[in-house]
Amino acid sequence: MLNFLLWCILLFLCWPLALLALVLYPIVWILLLPLRIVGIAVEGVLELVWAVVTLPARVLGGPRR
Numbered sequence: 001m002l003n004f005l006l007w008c009i010l011l012f013l014c015w016p017l018a019l020l021a022l023v024l025y026p027i028v029w030i031l032l033l034p035l036r037i038v039g040i041a042v043e044g045v046l047e048l049v050w051a052v053v054t055l056p057a058r059v060l061g062g063p064r065r
Contacts, residue, residue, distance in 0.1 A: 011018035 007018060007021065010021065
């Protein structure tokens with residue numbers, strides 16, 4: 001909702017810039033989508049590595065939280 005209000009203020013102050021932002025937003029979102037997918041994959045791999053590293057401590061009965 002805040003983004004929409006900011007866009008409305010921009011539309012009132014400088015309508016060509018607001019229309020340009022409205023057109024470019026989906027294009028930028030599509031270009032950044034592969035980076036988000038890579039980020040999700042890297043986060044999953046790091047969590048898997050952390051689980052493998054801490055597995056012996058959990059199996060041997062390390063301190064519980």
